[in-house]
Amino acid sequence: MIEVVPSEGGVVPAAVEVGLVVNGEARRLVVEPRVTLLDALRERLGLTGAKKGCDHGECGACTVLVDDRRIYSCTTLAVMQEGRRVTTVEGLGTPESPHPVQAAFVEHDGMQCGMCTPGQVVSAVALIAEGHAGSEDEIREWMSGNLCRCAAYPGIVAAVRAAAGGAS
Amino acid sequence: MRPFGYVRAESPEAAAALVAGDLSAAFVGGGTEILNWLKDGLADPALLVDVGRLGLDAVEVSDGGLRLGSGARMSDVARDRHVRAEFPVLARALEAGASPQLRNMATLGGNLLQRTRCAYFREPSFPCNKRVPGTGCPARDGDHAMHAILGASDACVAVHPSDLAVALLALDARVEVLGVHGRREVAIEDFYPHAGDDPRRETALRHGELVVGIGVPSGPRARTSGYLKVRERGSFAFALVSVAAAVEVVEGVVRSARIALGGVAHRPWRVRAAEDALLGRPLADGSVADAAEAAVRDADPLPGNRYKVAIARGAVRRVLEEIGERG
Ligand SMILES: Cc1cc2nc3c(=O)[nH]c(=O)nc-3n(C[C@H](O)[C@H](O)[C@H](O)COP(=O)(O)OP(=O)(O)OC[C@H]3O[C@@H](n4cnc5c(N)ncnc54)[C@H](O)[C@@H]3O)c2cc1C
Ligand code: FES
Ligand code: FES
Secondary structure, X not given: OOOEXXXXXXXXXXXXXXXXXXXXXXXXXXXXXXXXXXXXXHHHOOOOOOOOOOOOOOOOOOEEEEXXXXXXXXXXXXXXXXXXXXXXXXXXXXXXOOOHHHHHHHHOOOOOOOOOHHHHHHHHHHHHHHOOOOOHHHXXXXXXXXXXXXXXXXXXXXXXXXXXXXOO | OOOOEEEEOOOHHHHHHHHHOOOOEEEEOOOOOHHHHHHHOOOOOOEEEEOOOOOOOOEEEEOOEEEEEOOOEHHHHHHOHHHHHHOHHHHHXXXXXXXXXXXXXXXXXXXXXXXXXXXXXXXXXXOOOOOOOOOOOHHHHOOOOOOOOOOOOOOOOOOOOOOHHHHHHHOOOEEEEEEOXXXXXXXXXXXXXXXXXXXXXXXXXXXXXXXXXXXXXXXXXXXXXXXXXXXXXXXXXXXXXXEXXXXXXXXXXXXXXXXXXXXXXXXXXXXXXXXXXXXXXXXXXXXHHXXXXXXXXXXXXXXXXXXXHHHHHHHHHHHXXXXXXXX
16 A cells, blocks of 8 residues: 655645556656656656647547556556556657558558647557457547547548558 | 545455545546546545455356446456347447547446536536535536436536446446445446435445445346447547337237436436337337337427437437347
């Protein structure tokens, strides 16, 4: 259990130590319980790939994998993920050696401004692993947790299809 | 967000004791709902007690039916093969809710405890009888396109947003609750109180009571059940109207039925008159049309949400037709 330390004027929660495996690397950080996983990644670990679009679980820009499942990092606390494996877009590939999904997004113009793209890419990686890339309709349904204000949807769907091995 | 403490409870009993003993403490399951409240100033707990890792996540099958742990994630239950085959209304309602990412995080317990999406309730700069009793309800004269057409009170016209709860109502589910004084079971029908004087009262839970599981009897209707959700966009949106139905047909006529509506009232809304319209008749055009009509007979819409009446009528008809076609 994590300690709650009393201080002047009531009980003030102590900062807590959290251990995470981020993109394959064990990281320890000391954060207040109220720090979201998204803020911990961006502000404390310098991983700014996951974006803060809405901070309310409505847009998908903050999508990361936790133990290989896609989640929104804005609606969970860093401390709730203690001990878990977190994968951000930075952990998928590099500019020199992109992940196949990243390469497909480039190839198929799966973006315009790019704000939603890291979330789209991470979400698509999970979608393909889940086996939800069977048809265009299925991809649209299972990508519905990632909004794109630029409406680059046709390119996004084409990229996911191609990366999943479907017709391009 | 104001600062708060955090503990990971070691057992369901410890979690219940921790919250029961501290009026300013709250459970957190997946966090997808309560984090929004914390950010928006709708809740201000001093302590969050994490119940997301208590091992309450099993999906168990027995002769009598299903038992779902309150910590099971929406996605895991929706994906379960037995649930999909034997309780289609449940799998469909779960899969029609939120988004893949949210379903991977959200627990069943947290889903039942989510609060209305009424924009006036969610934004503390507005008056709202549900947030601050006696301040008024701006939705009545304001934007109420998403609000209730059934069972509203003078004080509040908000609707309950859960899809899961609507499916559970059509399945006669029971909520298993653990408190410091022991366990009890609450029928889903009694879990959400009827509109009273105080719109803040939203469930039968007392402070510190933990939902540990949900019992779903297999019964004669679960297999022949269905769910239809009508949304403003194709996916990832709350229901304008949804319908959960479960129908038992024996020798060509309906022997029993459950029909529940979502998105239309402050609680999942069972429409007994619609169920009665089917009894003793074949599940066919005439009975289905009568049931659809009966489902909205008591509707009392506001000027801006009359459209929901027609949608509810059509949705009841379609879900019953779909169940009929499946046979
Ligand atoms: C953008 C968006 C769209 C959504 N769309 C839908 C939708 O279409 N349909 C739908 O049904 N839902 C929808 N949801 C709601 C979502 O399903 C809920 O946020 C989720 O189910 C809550 O579960 P949780 O475990 O994250 O709850 P938490 O946020 O952890 O908790 C929510 C509440 O439940 C309490 N609680 C948690 N676990 C327990 C327990 N075991 N016993 C007692 N109390 C408990 C907490 O104290 C808190 O009060 C949507 C949410 C978002 C953000
Ligand atoms: S920033 Fe997390 S869903 Fe929008
Ligand atoms: S590319 Fe601009 S938001 Fe999606």
